[in-house]
Amino acid sequence: MTVAKVQSQLCSAARQSPFLAKKLHAQIIKAGLNRFQPIPNTLLDSYGKCGLIEDALQLFDALPQRDPVAWATLLTACNLSNRPHHALSISRSLLSSGFHPDHFVFASLVKACANLGALHVKLGKQVHARFFLSPFSHDDVVKSSLVDMYAKFGLPDYGRAVFYSISSLNSISWTAMISGYARSGQKFEAFQLFSQTPYRNLFAWTALISGLVQSGNGVEAFHVFLEMRHEGVSVTDPLVLSSVVGACANLALWELGKQIHALVITLGYESCLFISNALIDMYAKCSDLVAAKYIFCEMCRKDVVSWTSIIVGTAQHGQAEEALALYDGMVLSGVKPNEVTFVGLIHACSHAGLVSKGKALFRSMVEDCGITPSLQHYTCLLDLFSRSGHLDEAENLVRAMPVNPDEPTWAALLSACKHHGNTQMAVRIANHLLNLKLEDPSSYILLSNVYAGAGMWKNVSKVRKLMLVMDVKKEPGYSSVDLGKESHVFYAGETSSHPMKDEIIGLMRELDAEMRKRGYAPDTSTVLHDMDQQEKERQLFWHSERLAVAYGLLKSVQGTIIRIVKNLRVCGDCHTVLKLISSITNREIYVRDAKRYHHFKDGNCSCNDFW
Amino acid sequence: MAHLNARRTLVSTLSRAFSRSFATTSSSRCRFTFALLPTKHVVSLPHSANFPVRSKSSGSSYSPLNDPSPNWSNRPPKETILLDGCDYEHWLIVMEFPDNPKPSEEHMINAYVKTLAQVLGSEEEAKKNIYSVSTSTYTGFGALISEELSYKVKELPGVLWVLPDSYLDVPNKDYGGDLFVDGKVIPRPQYRYSERQPSRNRSRPRHDRRRETMQVERKDYD
Numbered sequence: 001m002t003v004a005k006v007q008s009q010l011c012s013a014a015r016q017s018p019f020l021a022k023k024l025h026a027q028i029i030k031a032g033l034n035r036f037q038p039i040p041n042t043l044l045d046s047y048g049k050c051g052l053i054e055d056a057l058q059l060f061d062a063l064p065q066r067d068p069v070a071w072a073t074l075l076t077a078c079n080l081s082n083r084p085h086h087a088l089s090i091s092r093s094l095l096s097s098g099f100h101p102d103h104f105v106f107a108s109l110v111k112a113c114a115n116l117g118a119l120h121v122k123l124g125k126q127v128h129a130r131f132f133l134s135p136f137s138h139d140d141v142v143k144s145s146l147v148d149m150y151a152k153f154g155l156p157d158y159g160r161a162v163f164y165s166i167s168s169l170n171s172i173s174w175t176a177m178i179s180g181y182a183r184s185g186q187k188f189e190a191f192q193l194f195s196q197t198p199y200r201n202l203f204a205w206t207a208l209i210s211g212l213v214q215s216g217n218g219v220e221a222f223h224v225f226l227e228m229r230h231e232g233v234s235v236t237d238p239l240v241l242s243s244v245v246g247a248c249a250n251l252a253l254w255e256l257g258k259q260i261h262a263l264v265i266t267l268g269y270e271s272c273l274f275i276s277n278a279l280i281d282m283y284a285k286c287s288d289l290v291a292a293k294y295i296f297c298e299m300c301r302k303d304v305v306s307w308t309s310i311i312v313g314t315a316q317h318g319q320a321e322e323a324l325a326l327y328d329g330m331v332l333s334g335v336k337p338n339e340v341t342f343v344g345l346i347h348a349c350s351h352a353g354l355v356s357k358g359k360a361l362f363r364s365m366v367e368d369c370g371i372t373p374s375l376q377h378y379t380c381l382l383d384l385f386s387r388s389g390h391l392d393e394a395e396n397l398v399r400a401m402p403v404n405p406d407e408p409t410w411a412a413l414l415s416a417c418k419h420h421g422n423t424q425m426a427v428r429i430a431n432h433l434l435n436l437k438l439e440d441p442s443s444y445i446l447l448s449n450v451y452a453g454a455g456m457w458k459n460v461s462k463v464r465k466l467m468l469v470m471d472v473k474k475e476p477g478y479s480s481v482d483l484g485k486e487s488h489v490f491y492a493g494e495t496s497s498h499p500m501k502d503e504i505i506g507l508m509r510e511l512d513a514e515m516r517k518r519g520y521a522p523d524t525s526t527v528l529h530d531m532d533q534q535e536k537e538r539q540l541f542w543h544s545e546r547l548a549v550a551y552g553l554l555k556s557v558q559g560t561i562i563r564i565v566k567n568l569r570v571c572g573d574c575h576t577v578l579k580l581i582s583s584i585t586n587r588e589i590y591v592r593d594a595k596r597y598h599h600f601k602d603g604n605c606s607c608n609d610f611w
Numbered sequence: 612m613a614h615l616n617a618r619r620t621l622v623s624t625l626s627r628a629f630s631r632s633f634a635t636t637s638s639s640r641c642r643f644t645f646a647l648l649p650t651k652h653v654v655s656l657p658h659s660a661n662f663p664v665r666s667k668s669s670g671s672s673y674s675p676l677n678d679p680s681p682n683w684s685n686r687p688p689k690e691t692i693l694l695d696g697c698d699y700e701h702w703l704i705v706m707e708f709p710d711n712p713k714p715s716e717e718h719m720i721n722a723y724v725k726t727l728a729q730v731l732g733s734e735e736e737a738k739k740n741i742y743s744v745s746t747s748t749y750t751g752f753g754a755l756i757s758e759e760l761s762y763k764v765k766e767l768p769g770v771l772w773v774l775p776d777s778y779l780d781v782p783n784k785d786y787g788g789d790l791f792v793d794g795k796v797i798p799r800p801q802y803r804y805s806e807r808q809p810s811r812n813r814s815r816p817r818h819d820r821r822r823e824t825m826q827v828e829r830k831d832y833d
Contacts, residue, residue: 219688229695232782251687255775259694262703262774266787268748268804294771480687484699484758484775487691557759565687 006033010042014049021046022055041069048077053086068102075108079115087112091123095130103136107145114149121153128162140166144173151180156189171199175207182211187220202233202240210243218247222256238269245278252565252592254286255484277305284313286482287563287590287597304335312344317597318606320352337369343376350384358384375403382409386416387610391425407436408595411443411569418450419610426450434462440594441467442569479548479566479591483555490547504550508541511550515580523573540573549581549589561588569594570611579603696778701742701786702761705751705772716746720796723752726770730756730763743788744796748804753786 006028013020025043028034034043040063047056056077063070071094078087091112094101101109106127113124128146131137143166150159159180166173174197181190194200194208205228212221225244235241241264248257261279269275276299283292296302296310307330315323327345330337337345342365349358362381365371378401385394394413398405405413410433417426430450438444444467451459477492488498498504522537545566552562570578570593582589583603591598599606706722708714714722723744727737743753753776756764765773779787779802790797 219692222688222692226692226695229778229781232780253687253692256692256694258774259697259777261772262776263694263779265705265749265751265772265774266703266745266776266779266802270749298771478687485691485693487687489687489689557762560762 003033003036003039006031006039007042010039010046014046018047018050018052021050021052035064037067038069041067041073044070044073044077048073048080051081053077053081053083057086066099068099068105071099071101072104072108075105075112079108079111084112084116088116088120088123091127095126101130101134101136103139103142106131106134106136106139106142110142110145110149114145114152118153121155124149124153138167140168140170140173144170144176147173147176147180151176151183154184156180156184156186171201171203174199175203178204179207179211182208183214185215185217187212187217202235202237205233206237206240206243209240213243213247213250216250218251221247235267238264238267238272238275241267241269242275242278245275245282249278249282249285252286252482252563253487254283254288254482254563255487257282257286271300273299273301273303273306277303277309280306280309280313284309284316285592287317287561287592287599289313289317289319302333302335304338304341307333307335308338308341308344311341312347315344315348315351317599318351318608320348320354323348324357337365339365339371339374339377342369342371343374343380346377346380346384350380350387353384353388355384355388355390375406375409378403379405379409379412383412386413389416389420391417391420391422395425395429407438407440407443408569410436411440411446412595414443414446414450416610418446418453423450423454427454427456430459434459434466438466440569442571445571477544477566477568479544479564481548481552482563482565483552486555488548488551490544490551492542492544498551500551500554503554504547507550507554508546511581511584512541514584515577518580518584520576520580523576540571543571543574545570545574545591546577549578552589553581553585553587559587561590564589564591566591566593570598575605575609575611579605694777695781696784696786697775699758699775700755701776702754702756702764703751703772703774703776704754704764704770705749705774706769707771708750708769719746719750720744720752720791722769724794726764726767727752727754727756729767730760738791738794741791743786744791745788745803748788748802752791753788 006024009024010021013024021043024046025034028039028043033039040059044056044059047053047059056074060066060070060074074090075087075094078090091109094105094109109127110124110131113120113127116123128149131142131146136142143162146162147159147166150156150162156177159177163169163173163177174193178190178193178197181187181193190208190211194204197204205224209221209224209228212218212224221244225240228240241260244260245257245264248254248260257279264270264272264275264279276295279295280292283289283295292310292313296306299306307326311323311326311330314326323344327337327341330341342361345361346358349355349361358381362373362377365377366373378397382394382397382405385391385397394416398409398413410429414426414429414433417423417429427450430447433443433447438447444463448460448463448467451457451463478489480487480489490498522540545564548564548566549562552564556562570591575598578589578591578598578600580603581587582600586602589598589600591600593611596607596611598611704723704726706719706726708719708722723741724734724737727741728734731737731740740755741752742755745751751772754764761773764770776786778784785802787799787802789799789802
């Protein structure tokens with residue numbers, strides 16, 4: 001057993017299997033070679049590449065001498081296996097050990113810091129400082145890694161300073177810099193750099209596009225994507241496709257999502273795991289659960305993201321039993337849930353009123369999986385209690401939760417009190433909310449109604465005054481209807497610009513007449529402003545979602561589902577109207593509003609009138 | 612979103628965009644903004660001097676950091692966004708076939724024709740309206756039909772997906788796949804992509820930051 005032979009065997013083991021690596025380790029020990037470098041370092045490397053990080057750590061600890069190669073190998077192993085906490089402790093011990101890293105070690109260190117994310121900016125800066133003072137401070141590879149690290153920290157300006165100091169810029173450094181700006185939403189700088197880079201390849205385009213999507217500039221990302229397609233850039237890597245799919249998910253653009261899906265197929269990426277995950281999420285967010293499930297079932301390998309996406313998707317659309325059944329399937333298949341999975345599961349329980357199941361899942365999340373609950377988890381739990389009338393538990397939770405509830409959470413609780421007729425509690429909460437700066441006009445309406453219901457007229461006028469003040473900055477309501485070639489965005493009250501305005505108004509009048517025949521009367525309590533009854537009714541008539549539905553009815557193919565996205569919470573009156581329209585026209589209407597999905601069918605809504 | 616694995620040569624710099632964060636800002640109406648080089652900041656970067664500056668219409672020097680009241684709501688696009696070549700008359704129809712035994716190319720193409728014939732009335736009509744086929748990259752075909760008919764195709768047995776088709780090769784305005792003319796297949800190997808895997812080695816399951824599909828604080832577990 002010669003050293004060279006062992007070396008080569010170890011290297012190939014790294015690509016094959018952990019079992020082989022361990023076998024070789026045993027042989028090495030028996031042959032007494034385990035102290036002769038480079039064997040221990042190569043073994044360390046093999047363990048790292050096989051993902052046996054604990055074994056690698058053990059081996060490292062047992063090394064009599066740790067040379068730079070050993071450190072670099074260990075850090076690389078941590079980065080590969082992506083165990084941020086290991087990387088963190090190793091980095092810290094390295095920095096305090098008095099050991100002097102070389103440029104390879106620095107590169108791995110910086111990468112580890114980048115993976116740790118924005119919570120560890122200090123550590124990243126410490127590493128940068130050490131690097132700067134070291135004899136390797138001219139190393140361009142490390143500098144590129146630093147640019148990337150600052151990009152991940154959301155500090156592109158720091159990255160830019162390092163960028164300028166790079167003596168020979170290559171594709172990687174340019175891409176890292178563009179990515180940095182795009183991710184932090186600094187579009188101008190990102191575009192500027194992009195126009196300057198000599199390396200206008202797929203990676204640069206991808207960095208720009210995915211950065212824009214991540215910083216919430218989905219629409220711009222699409223335009224850049226179209227430009228990229230115009231230039232005929234060969235899509236040899238699918239990352240850019242999955243970014244664009246993600247943007248479709250955020251904006252609930254079903255039609256565009258389908259177009260991208262077609263592209264994914266024709267480019268040959270149908271079986272790519274992370275693209276499939278992105279597609280599941282996109283279809284779920286666009287309320288096409290059938291498609292989401294198809295994709296899920298077709299996947300030969302499913303990871304935690306796949307399971308989570310489908311579970312959350314089904315949960316958000318009220319399919320509680322399905323979501324819980326899927327969770328059972330996930331557990332059986334050995335995939336561990338993460339924090340997002342639990343948000344979906346508790347949400348599912350809230351739809352089905354499974355209070356004890358929901359509480360059990362919450363406990364299991366904390367105790368069995370060691371996950372710290374976030375605002376989302378508490379919100380879902382609150383939703384669960386509110387919907388099923390466990391209002392005292394809900395109030396206790398609100399007061400006890402370590403995170404501050406946001407406005408929709410309070411609104412949900414308040415409307416639950418109203419729904420279940422608990423006026424006392426409603427007033428208590430309303431008083432609390434009066435002191436907060438509420439943004440959503442529907443919250444004010446809720447407050448006003450609560451006080452009116454309790455006969456507290458002074459407070460009603462107080463709320464009214466606040467509403468008037470707020471009115472100036474009020475977010476206009478808009479609804480977009482997704483119709484392939486002819487999608488349109490409708491703003492409340494405006495149709496004067498639309499070419500089909502007469503038909504739209506005509507149809508709305510017809511529907512209005514039919515609805516009144518069926519006993520509908522507009523619920524003007526939902527109108528903010530002080531005006532007479534007729535005016536109020538007229539106001540409601542022009543709500544954007546009605547315009548959107550009318551247009552959808554006129555333009556879409558008969559019998560298909562009309563898909564609408566609204567930026568605010570659907571108001572009470574519109575909710576009733578949409579239910580009626582769905583039964584009058586015998587069409588299904590899917591509305592995604594600020595918080596929920598509503599499926600209107602045959603006069604009913606999937607949210608069970610609780611939103 | 613996957614990350615490119617970087618050993619020491621830093622290949623991974625691409626950010627993960629798969630995030631459910633609803634943070635958006637886009638109150639500026641700028642469509643496609645490729646900004647001009649601002650004359651104030653003369654940047655002396657090596658290599659930059661000789662490269663043509665793209666001078667598309669610049670939006671504004673808008674930056675969310677400059678915006679006094681950034682509007683972090685998800686605004687939908689004002690105009691409909693369509694991929695090039697997408698006209699809702701060209702449709703990509705993907706079909707499912709059993710794995711064993713794997714059918715021959717001829718069998719698959721026959722199936723395509725027969726399937727489309729069910730909505731168009733005859734195989735003659737079907738052959739006229741199929742413009743592309745594929746049996747390798749994917750198992751499906753491109754058909755020229757109305758949106759209404761496309762919904763009918765979806766319900767047929769063996770049909771997996773009916774999606775709006777667009778140019779695979781935008782500069783050449785080509786829908787890709789093998790051409791299908793008068794019932795004959797004209798192979799175009801340049802549009803065949805066999806078993807594409809991402810350029811990174813993904814043989815081992817990696818931690819995906821896409822787990823963070825909602826805004827959750829990442830805690831340090833020590």
